[in-house]
Amino acid sequence: METLPTTFSAEAYFETQPPPPTVEQDVQSVRNFLRQQQENRRKVVLVTSGGTTVPLELNVVRFLDNFSAGTRGATSAEYFLKAGYAVIFMHRQFSLQPFSRHYSHSTNPFLDLLEINEPPEGSTAAPSISVIPSKRDHLLEVLKTYKSVQKAGTMLTLNFVSVNDYLWLLRAVSQELSVLGKEAMYYLAAAVSDFFLPREKMSIHKIQSGKGSLHIEMDEVPKILKPMVAEWTRKGFVVSFKLETDDKLLIPKAQDALEKYGHTLVIANALHRRKFEVAFVYRTHYTDSSASQFAESWVRIDLEKNPEKEIEEDIVEELVKRHKQWVEL
Ligand code: PMT
Numbered sequence: 048m049e050t051l052p053t054t055f056s057a058e059a060y061f062e063t064q065p066p067p068p069t070v071e072q073d074v075q076s077v078r079n080f081l082r083q084q085q086e087n088r089r090k091v092v093l094v095t096s097g098g099t100t101v102p103l104e105l106n107v108v109r110f111l112d113n114f115s116a117g118t119r120g121a122t123s124a125e126y127f128l129k130a131g132y133a134v135i136f137m138h139r140q141f142s143l144q145p146f147s148r149h150y151s152h153s154t155n156p157f158l159d160l161l162e163i164n165e166p167p168e169g170s171t172a173a174p175s176i177s178v179i180p181s182k183r184d185h186l187l188e189v190l191k192t193y194k195s196v197q198k199a200g201t202m203l204t205l206n207f208v209s210v211n212d213y214l215w216l217l218r219a220v221s222q223e224l225s226v227l228g229k230e231a232m233y234y235l236a237a238a239v240s241d242f243f244l245p246r247e248k249m250s251i252h253k254i255q256s257g258k259g260s261l262h263i264e265m266d267e268v269p270k271i272l273k274p275m276v277a278e279w280t281r282k283g284f285v286v287s288f289k290l291e292t293d294d295k296l297l298i299p300k301a302q303d304a305l306e307k308y309g310h311t312l313v314i315a316n317a318l319h320r321r322k323f324e325v326a327f328v329y330r331t332h333y334t335d336s337s338a339s340q341f342a343e344s345w346v347r348i349d350l351e352k353n354p355e356k357e358i359e360e361d362i363v364e365e366l367v368k369r370h371k372q373w374v375e376l
Pocket of ligand 1: 097114115116117118119120235236237238239240241268269270271272273286287288289290316321
């Protein structure tokens with residue numbers, strides 16, 4: 048059997064790894080969605096959100112996961128919708144989603160919002176359910192916006208689980224979205240696995256224990272941003288995220304990414320400060336992807352003064368401004 052390289056080019060990856068069964072159907076729904084948005088002359092943003100998995104077996108029992116609850120992506124999607132964008136929300140199955148994120152089962156369980164109203168004694172009426180008064184205003188506001196987005200048809204939701212699903216879907220959606228040229232934004236907040244097990248190296252059945260320690264050699268996932276910028280998207284406004292735990296690496300790694308992939312902007316965030324501080328890192332000459340002069344600007348919020356504030360509101364506001372300038376260039 049031919050041995051496979053341990054660092055795949057994007058091309059080799061797509062030639063050797065099979066597409067997920069749902070990709071064709073997803074592409075069709077993206078096409079229909081884009082047609083509708085073009086008729087209404089809306090800008091469209093693709094938001095990726097949540098972590099990808101790397102299955103260890105074909106009949107998967109075990110997998111490696113990437114850290115991400117999906118908060119950044121789901122919250123940002125809401126602010127993009129508010130700013131008049133149509134949103135393709137491509138997220139990890141069961142990670143947070145716009146609107147329902149406010150009632151996540153762990154932080155704000157839905158059942159705790161409800162109360163049972165018993166009928167008066169002797170009545171044959173059934174008990175009814177209502178929302179507890181202290182939660183009504185907030186729920187009504189979220190529900191109204193959710194329903195109006197549904198009615199306007201401005202959000203399309205797609206999902207992925209494994210890094211393979213993600214890569215195939217990202218390529219397909221980016222290629223479709225590229226018809227919008229500069230009017231499209233790509234907001235890549237998903238936390239993508241750096242290593243994976245090619246199908247050829249995976250065990251068919253559950254890996255059995257009892258033989259001592261487990262050694263797995265993984266291959267490197269191709270850096271998908273490069274072909275995405277150079278081939279799949281035409282002049283789109285591409286924003287990637289950089290997550291680091293070591294502060295010293297944050298800005299240099301973001302600059303490295305811009306240099307390597309030639310995209311528009313990196314939003315750099317440190318793991319423990321990501322909810323109140325991020326840096327925008329970009330080239331001083333926006334349109335020149337070979338320029339190597341970089342600038343950075345920080346977006347910060349004061350959660351002590353304003354605990355309800357979400358940093359994504361300011362991130363999106365700044366991006367909308369920059370995207371407008373980009374379109375007008
Ligand atoms: O969801 P939350 O809990 O709110 O957390 C949000 C977040 C911290 C996950 C998010 O803000 C974030 O930083 N996301 C990117 C994390 C990440 O995976 O960084 P990375 O260095 O592996 O990737 C950098 C960029 O390259 C990403 O935009 C990714 O989409 C892209 N990438 C990564 C790997 C790969 N093979 N190809 C890629 O294109």
